Amino acid sequence: MSVEREIRDRLTAAFAPEALEIVNDSHRHRGHAGAPGTGESHFTIKVVSAAFAGKSRLERHRMVNEVLAEALKGPVHALAIKALAPEELSRPL
Secondary structure, three states, X not given: OOHHHHHHHHHHHHHOOOEEEEEEOHHHHXXXXXXXXXXXXXXXXXXXXXXXXXXXXXXXXXXXHHHOHHHHHOOOOEEEXXXXXXXXXXXXX
């Protein structure tokens, strides 16, 4: 299973998101220190879920990091997160 697919599956199971966008940014970091060359090391995640309602940005990031802890130990070197509650969706992702 690809790292991107694993991220999608884990986030979907944990948060039942209304919207989920995962962008593989690894090509921008080819040759950088810490980039393993697998093509799946740097990601940007945009997720909208009711689970984030009433949570601070820090709490939301911690929630996502906890769900993806296993991937963050291994293949994922960098992760940019934008986590929103549905009522915040009027703002562009």
